Amino acid sequence: MVPFLSRLDQLLGFVLKAVVVLTGLAVAVMLVVGIFFRSALEHPVFGLEEIVLFSVMWFYMCGAVLASRERSHLAADFMSVMVSDPRKLRIIGTVTTAISLVLAIFFTAWAWSLVSWGIERGQSTPVFSLPMWVSQASLLFAAVCFVLYLARDLVRDLSGKEY
Amino acid sequence: AAGEHRLVLTSEAGDRESPVGKAMTTWAEKIGEKSDGRIRVDVFFQGELGGQQELFDQFVRGNVDMMITWPQTSYDQRMSVMFTPYLVMGWDDAIESYAEDGWVSEVVQPIYNDMGLHYFGPFPEGFGGIATKGAYATSFEDAQGMKVRSQPIFPLPQTVQAMGFQAVPIDWSEVYTSIQTGVVDGDSSNVIYWDVEYFGDQLDYFVQSSHNFSTFYLLMNEGSWSNLDEEDQGILSDAASEVITTQFQAARAEDEKWIKTAQERGMEYIVPTAEQKGAWVERVRAEVWPQIEEVVGTEIMDKVRANASTPE
Amino acid sequence: MGAVYAILAVVALMMLGVPVVFSFAAMTLVLSLAYDVDISSLMTTGFWSVNSIILTALPLFVMTGYLMQSGGLARRLVEFVETLVGRSRTGMGTSMVVACGVFGAISGTGSAAVASIGSIMIDPMEKHGYSRGYTSALLGISSLLGLLIPPSITMILFAVVTKQSVAACFLATIGPGILLMIVLSVLNALHVRRTGGNSKDVMSWAVRARAIGSDGWKAAPALLLPVLILGGIYGGIFTPTEAAALSVVYAIPVGFFVYRELTLKSLFSAVVEAATTTGVIMIILVFSFVASRIFTFERVPQALTDLLLGTFESPILILLLVNVFLILLGMIMDDVSVIAIISPLVVPVMQSIGVDPVHFAAIIGTSVVIGANSPPMAPILFMACRVGKVGMKDVIRPALFFMTFAALPVMLVTTYWPDLSLFLPRAAGYLP
Ligand code: NA
Ligand code: NA
Numbered sequence: 019m020v021p022f023l024s025r026l027d028q029l030l031g032f033v034l035k036a037v038v039v040l041t042g043l044a045v046a047v048m049l050v051v052g053i054f055f056r057s058a059l060e061h062p063v064f065g066l067e068e069i070v071l072f073s074v075m076w077f078y079m080c081g082a083v084l085a086s087r088e089r090s091h092l093a094a095d096f097m098s099v100m101v102s103d104p105r106k107l108r109i110i111g112t113v114t115t116a117i118s119l120v121l122a123i124f125f126t127a128w129a130w131s132l133v134s135w136g137i138e139r140g141q142s143t144p145v146f147s148l149p150m151w152v153s154q155a156s157l158l159f160a161a162v163c164f165v166l167y168l169a170r171d172l173v174r175d176l177s178g179k180e181y
Numbered sequence: 182a183a184g185e186h187r188l189v190l191t192s193e194a195g196d197r198e199s200p201v202g203k204a205m206t207t208w209a210e211k212i213g214e215k216s217d218g219r220i221r222v223d224v225f226f227q228g229e230l231g232g233q234q235e236l237f238d239q240f241v242r243g244n245v246d247m248m249i250t251w252p253q254t255s256y257d258q259r260m261s262v263m264f265t266p267y268l269v270m271g272w273d274d275a276i277e278s279y280a281e282d283g284w285v286s287e288v289v290q291p292i293y294n295d296m297g298l299h300y301f302g303p304f305p306e307g308f309g310g311i312a313t314k315g316a317y318a319t320s321f322e323d324a325q326g327m328k329v330r331s332q333p334i335f336p337l338p339q340t341v342q343a344m345g346f347q348a349v350p351i352d353w354s355e356v357y358t359s360i361q362t363g364v365v366d367g368d369s370s371n372v373i374y375w376d377v378e379y380f381g382d383q384l385d386y387f388v389q390s391s392h393n394f395s396t397f398y399l400l401m402n403e404g405s406w407s408n409l410d411e412e413d414q415g416i417l418s419d420a421a422s423e424v425i426t427t428q429f430q431a432a433r434a435e436d437e438k439w440i441k442t443a444q445e446r447g448m449e450y451i452v453p454t455a456e457q458k459g460a461w462v463e464r465v466r467a468e469v470w471p472q473i474e475e476v477v478g479t480e481i482m483d484k485v486r487a488n489a490s491t492p493e
Numbered sequence: 494m495g496a497v498y499a500i501l502a503v504v505a506l507m508m509l510g511v512p513v514v515f516s517f518a519a520m521t522l523v524l525s526l527a528y529d530v531d532i533s534s535l536m537t538t539g540f541w542s543v544n545s546i547i548l549t550a551l552p553l554f555v556m557t558g559y560l561m562q563s564g565g566l567a568r569r570l571v572e573f574v575e576t577l578v579g580r581s582r583t584g585m586g587t588s589m590v591v592a593c594g595v596f597g598a599i600s601g602t603g604s605a606a607v608a609s610i611g612s613i614m615i616d617p618m619e620k621h622g623y624s625r626g627y628t629s630a631l632l633g634i635s636s637l638l639g640l641l642i643p644p645s646i647t648m649i650l651f652a653v654v655t656k657q658s659v660a661a662c663f664l665a666t667i668g669p670g671i672l673l674m675i676v677l678s679v680l681n682a683l684h685v686r687r688t689g690g691n692s693k694d695v696m697s698w699a700v701r702a703r704a705i706g707s708d709g710w711k712a713a714p715a716l717l718l719p720v721l722i723l724g725g726i727y728g729g730i731f732t733p734t735e736a737a738a739l740s741v742v743y744a745i746p747v748g749f750f751v752y753r754e755l756t757l758k759s760l761f762s763a764v765v766e767a768a769t770t771t772g773v774i775m776i777i778l779v780f781s782f783v784a785s786r787i788f789t790f791e792r793v794p795q796a797l798t799d800l801l802l803g804t805f806e807s808p809i810l811i812l813l814l815v816n817v818f819l820i821l822l823g824m825i826m827d828d829v830s831v832i833a834i835i836s837p838l839v840v841p842v843m844q845s846i847g848v849d850p851v852h853f854a855a856i857i858g859t860s861v862v863i864g865a866n867s868p869p870m871a872p873i874l875f876m877a878c879r880v881g882k883v884g885m886k887d888v889i890r891p892a893l894f895f896m897t898f899a900a901l902p903v904m905l906v907t908t909y910w911p912d913l914s915l916f917l918p919r920a921a922g923y924l925p
Contacts, residue, residue: 038768039761046553049738053731056364060326062349064338067546074549081552081772082514084765091512092773092827096869114511121518132536135242141255144333150255154540160776189790228656229789235541244534352546355732358660361922362729 023170030163031087034080041073041080048073065145072153079156083163089171112175119172122164129158186413188212188405190247191225192397193233200374200435201249201397202226204304204424208249208399211420220413222247241297246405247417249304249397252289254334256296262477262485263289266340266392266465270490272308272433275394279303280429284488288481293398299406301399301421304428307436308391311346312376312448313367314360317386319453321345321464329369330356335476336469340392341369343468344461356380371395373450374439381446388451390458392465399425495527496793499784500834504825507870513830514773517780524787535783542782543775546734547653551601551646552771553737557718557744558605558639559763561596564748564755566715567609570595573712576704583691585621586631586681589614593635594674597642598719599740601649603865603873604770606636611880622689626887630866633877633888634895635677637862640828641670644722644733647828647861650778651854654785654836658851659733660726661923665855668913669903673862676899714747727921774829781833788838798842808846812908815839819857823864827872831864832857848911851924855914859904863896 048070056062085091097110136151143150190209195201209222230236230245237253239245252263268285269275278285281302293300311318311329318324324345331338331348338348349365359365360383367384368376370393376384399421406414440450453461474482499520506516525535561567574592578584589610596606611632618628640647643663652659685691709716721743722736731739748755788794805811822831836857843853865873868885878888907913918924 035761035765039764042552042556042764042768043741045549046556046738046741049549049553049735050742053735053739056349057730060328060347062328062347064333064348064350067333067350070549071544071546074552075544077552077768078543078772078775081765081768081770082776083772084769085773088769090769090773091514092777092872093510093512094507094825094870095510095875096508096825097510099869110510114506114509117506117509117511117519118515121515121522124522125518128532128535128539131533132540135533139241139256141238142258144254144335147258153544154536157536157540157779225789231538231541231786235538238537238541239534242531242533242537244531244537354547354656354658358658358923359729359732362727364729364731 027087027170031084034084034087037080038077038084041077045070045073045077065143068143068146068148072148075153075156079160082160083167086164086167089167108175108178112172115168115172115175119165119168122161122168126158126161126165129154129161133158185219186221186409188220188222188246189225189230189244190222190249191230191236191245192227192249193236194227194251194397195249196226199227199378200306200428200431201304204428205249207427208247208420208424211423212416215416215420216413220416240400240402243402243404245402247399247401249399251395251397257292258335259292259477259481260289261335261473262481263396264334264337264340264393265473265485266336266343266469267462268485268489269394270391270462274490275305275308276429276433278488279305279394279396281425284484288484289398293400294403297403299401299403301401301418302425304397304399304425305432306374306395306397307372307432308389309370309372309393309395310376310390311341311344311367311369311388312371312373312380312384313386313388314384315366317388317449317451318345319388319390319451319457320460327367328365329367330359330365331369336473337370337393339469339472340465343465344390344392357383360384372436372439373443374436377439377443377446377448381443381448384448386449386451387440387443388453390453390461392461495524496788496791498527499523503834507825513827514776514780517777517784517830521780521783521787524784528787528791530787530790536779538783538786539779542786543778545653547649547659547732548775548778550644550649550659550734550737551774552767553734553741554601554644554646554649555605555770556764556767557737557740558600558602558609559766560741560744560748560755560760561599561715562605562609563759563763564744565752566599566718566744566747567596568613569708569712569715569752571610571613573705573708573716576701576708579701581691582621582623583682583685585614585618586623586685587678589618589628589631590635590638590674590677590681593632594638594642594670595716595719597639597645597670599644599715599722600639601644601646601737602770603636603639604876606639607632607873607876607880610636611877615881624887625881625883627684627891629877629881629883630874630888630891630895631677631681632881633866633874633892634862634900635674636873636877637865637900638670638674640861641666641673641858643667644737645858646774647832647858648854649733650829650832651836651857654782654833655840655850655854657854658923660921661851661918662854663726663733664917664921664923665851665914666858667917669855669859669907672906672913673859673899673903676903677895680895680899714751718743777829778833781830785834785837794838794841797838798845801842802845808848809909811842811846812848815842816856816860816904816908819860820863820867823860823870824867825870826864827870828861828865831861849915849924851918852911852914856904856908859900859907862900863904866892866896866900 052066133154136154141150192201205224209224212220212222240248252260254260269278290300328347328349330351331341333350341348351359502523503516503520571592575588578588593606615628648662652662725731726736840850
């Protein structure tokens with residue numbers, strides 16, 4: 019079970035990195051192509067923004083998931099200064115992970131509400147008529163991954179593993 | 182009891198002092214008066230609750246109850262018909278076509294109902310034009326090489342292109358700076374009010390091309406509407422009719438007031454000759470109308486062709 | 494009342510060590526329960542708020558920072574500045590400050606400067622007799638020039654949240670940024686005099702002039718980047734977002750072909766780093782935008798304005814109160830959170846006492862210099878410690894010294910002398 023999960027995690031990590039490299043560079047290139055078409059060719063491109071925004075949303079959310087994977091979300095390091103007892107620190111750490119997990123589950127519900135509406139009502143972008151839910155699904159994807167990685171963290175915290 | 186209902190009313194455009202802002206305030210006040218304070222309408226002005234797309238999503242989902250809003254195509258592409266260039270010609274034609282029993286209202290009401298929105302009626306603004314800095318154009322040939330900002334809503338950029346300009350997509354919040362630094366030469370498809378109020382010190386000319394007739398609509402989310410009993414629904418409808426009737430009388434005068442203001446502030450107001458306008462109408466209808474038909478369907482476009490008047 | 498509980502919840506959870514993103518999610522949850530907000534409303538706001546072209550500049554400027562580091566642009570810049578200022582003992586400290594400023598004209602954040610300038614300069618400065626704790630503290634403060642000298646992701650964020658012009662906010666922090674550079678250089682010179690005096694500059698002027706020429710030539714491709722970015726934005730060729738994209742597209746070939754230090758591997762890891770850094774910010778923004786939308790819906794900013802104006806007569810007192818508030822919040826919150834939560838609440842207050850939002854942008858910017866270096870939530874100082882390989886105890890005294898005698902005075906001057914920040918935006922025609 020555990021080797022399987024860690025293989026899955028490695029695969030996900032690879033996919034996430036591939037997606038951010040692709041979308042990140044694509045966003046930069048598309049915007050520059052936009053300047054070029056407008057200034058040099060005097061023929062502005064409509065709808066470029068729509069593709070840029072779809073790409074950048076997935077870029078952000080995959081980046082946020084990568085942070086979860088590495089457990090590197092921004093947090094205050096206050097307790098480790100205030101509390102010196104390692105046992106107490108461990109309990110506090112476990113509690114914060116549990117709280118985060120609960121909130122990630124709420125986030126999943128909120129994001130699902132957004133995406134299911136988008137699929138049901140089929141909103142689309144003005145120029146290329148791209149379905150909005152494709153972009154909105156990035157939030158749901160991030161929410162689900164947060165839950166998975168926080169569940170992993172909680173198991174580790176409870177079993178007292180260091181990392 | 183007082184405060185029995187709290188309804189949220191907003192618009193994507195217009196601060197407190199703008200015509201739409203004032204109309205929202207009036208609508209809310211009338212509802213408050215007629216219901217003896219049982220219905221409280223909270224008004225939020227431009228940008229307070231988010232941008233255009235967010236507001237419309239919140240509206241259709243029922244988190245915003247009422248809006249005075251421009252047509253939006255995100256839920257139904259057929260809404261593009263409201264941006265059909267040279268749909269109506271001149272104020273009298275516009276007033277007649279957009280009135281409660283006019284043919285445009287008959288086209289637009291069912292589309293809104295399909296989106297889950299209750300339709301009160303239109304809030305006409307006036308005819309759009311091309312506002313520019315440095316130079317102006319009244320023909321396809323003169324417009325060559327001039328860059329104007331256009332909203333990316335189909336078929337507005339296509340229309341402006343067919344008129345000979347280059348349409349550049351720029352977010353409303355960046356238009357001022359873009360004109361100032363020369364990224365674009367001006368703005369397109371807005372009534373003169375917006376160009377005078379927001380970019381007046383940058384722009385030199387307003388050409389009254391009148392390729393689009395701009396109007397807001399008074400709408401309510403169907404869920405919020407059916408939450409009210411018949412009496413309260415009547416109160417909202419009556420108040421809405423009063424706002425709409427006033428605007429039908431005031432819109433033209435309001436537009437003329439802003440033309441004067443523009444001239445006082447040093448902007449030149451140019452009306453193309455009948456010949457010049459005729460050339461634009463011909464070009465635009467030939468080029469853009471077939472594209473619109475592909476999006477909105479033949480049935481709606483037949484209505485447009487049957488009712489649209491020929492240039493005077 | 495719900496608003497007060499929500500803010501207490503977010504502070505309590507942050508202090509406990511719950512990651513900022515989930516502390517803000519908790520705030521959203523508390524608000525939605527307190528004000529009976531339909532859950533369908535929450536992510537509708539969250540999604541549309543970050544789905545913004547202007548915000549796209551943020552990951553791109555962060556990416557540029559990482560690319561400069563791995564592509565060798567940062568090193569050429571530092572070497573050039575060192576030769577320019579002189580490799581004397583005082584000169585090294587001044588170089589670090591000035592290099593952070595020059596670096597800031599390309600990069601959008603403080604963290605990129607900490608990583609690249611720190612790894613280049615801390616060892617040489619130790620050889621010149623600076624303690625590592627002192628150097629790390631100086632680095633922590635000077636790196637914030639990255640957000641005072643445009644481009645700046647902090648100012649982009651402020652402009653988006655408060656609907657101001659990005660270009661105007663960029664200009665507002667230049668004055669305070671230059672002031673901070675001067676004050677830090679003077680403090681450093683005093684420190685050098687107090688701890689054993691300056692070394693003799695070994696280079697003759699002729700040698701030095703030649704060195705400036707050759708290092709300048711080597712750094713030219715890197716120095717061209719800020720000219721491109723700022724010239725393009727203020728010359729009307731492109732928007733700040735497009736400028737950010739262009740700087741990424743420019744930095745890559747320079748790193749590959751001119752300096753030949755960039756590899757495919759380091760290019761990819763720069764993009765991945767940028768994604769992680771901005772992903773963390775964006776997901777926090779999602780929740781803080783939702784929270785602040787609920788605040789607006791419930792008219793909380795108005796209530797706050799009425800309360801403050803009803804309680805205090807003098808605008809100066811209100812400004813002072815806001816200063817103190819910003820510093821306290823800056824201790825426990827990161828800059829993104831402070832801007833996202835506080836700006837929409839406080840800008841209406843500021844406007845009602847006649848403070849221009851663009852002026853307030855500069856006040857917030859200078860407060861972040863303190864906030865990012867003041868524990869417990871001191872991401873920049875922590876990072877400077879890691880790069881300088883020193884502990885908190887070595888760095889905290891010099892950090893406090895710089896905050897008390899540089900960052901705080903600059904914040905106060907910025908607050909009470911509006912012309913310092915408003916002169917440039919006015920001259921460029923963004924403000925009347
Ligand atoms: Na910067
Ligand atoms: Na802090």
